[in-house]
Amino acid sequence: MTSFPKSTEPVLAVGGLAVHYGGRSALCDVDLAIDRGQIVSLVGPNGAGKSTLLKVLAGMLPPSHGTVDFDGAPLRKPHRRITYVPQRSGVEWSFPVSVLDTVLMGIADRTPRWRRYGRAEERRALDALDQVGMRRFARIQIGELSGGQQQRVFLARALLADGEVFLLDEPFAGVDVPTQELMVGLFDTLRQRNAAIVYATHDLTQAAATSDVTVLLNRRIVAAGPPREVFTEQALRETFGGQVVILTTPAPSPEPVIR
Ligand SMILES: Nc1ncnc2c1ncn2[C@@H]1O[C@H](COP(=O)(O)OP(=O)(O)OP(=O)(O)O)[C@@H](O)[C@H]1O
Ligand SMILES: [Mg+2]
Structure with missing residues (x-):
């Protein structure tokens, strides 16, 4: 870090x-x-x-x-x-995106658009999820989480964003x-x-x-x-x-x- x-x-x-x-x-x-x-x-x-x-x-x-x-x-x-985590009520999850992808969005602007995230980024994202106790939810959709769990995922994203x-x-x-x-x-x-x-x-x-x-x-x-x-x-x-x-x-x- x-x-x-x-x-x-x-x-x-x-x-x-x-x-x-x-x-x-x-x-x-x-x-x-x-x-x-x-x-x-x-x-x-x-x-x-x-x-x-x-x-x-x-x-x-x-x-x-x-x-x-x-x-x-x-x-x-x-x-x-500058990492911004919005007020919970301000987030609508009407589109399907996994917990892992949500965390990876934290580094989206550092990854060229033509490239998928590599293993190294994915490992860092999983580590960040680990730190907030959410690693086992990595593959499920963010909209399926409770509000508090979503907040944890946002924190993982913030951690990854450095x-x-x-x-x-x-x-x-x-x-x-x-x-x-x-x-x-x-x-x-x-x-x-x-x-x-x-x-x-x-x-x-x-x-x-x-x-x-x-x-x-x-x-x-x-x-x-x-x-x-x-x-x-x-x-x-x-x-x-x-x-x-x-x-x-x-x-x-x-x-x-x-x-
Ligand atoms: N997008 C917007 N369009 C018009 N007025 C807005 C908008 N966002 C906030 N306001 C107004 O600006 C004022 C401040 O709102 P803000 O959301 O910053 O308050 P807050 O301190 O965060 O309140 P809360 O504790 O309820 O979250 C309020 O009067 C609100 O109605
Ligand atoms: Mg407010």
């Missing part, structure tokens, strides 16, 4: 970012710099713009205003070193505890490779436990920093609006409670 060089430059940076869908604003005034080896969680209510921000960071959605830079250069389209940045939209949602633990282990592996991970979540406790930086988002950034610092009652109230969010403080690790 590739390790990426230490650098003081952020691997991803957005400045003065705004996104409008038609006339409606989904994000405004977003400034964010993400370093290599950093795990960043995006936290905010439904409709806060988390998925929108991830799509912009993936180069899939052009911002209405502002800049997006990857590795110091403007990002205008998806980049092979990405420098991983953008995951609600990877912990609706998956069982072993899958969550697997995910946290993979985050660690990726961090050791000096990759950056940005993920959206609704689980504040998970965010506190599994990120270096938490971004509280509600169309704009309310707070960003180490979770212990950003999970203040005021910032959470500002983020979640009407919902009352109370922190049990002081505590060794923040245990947010939503009433």
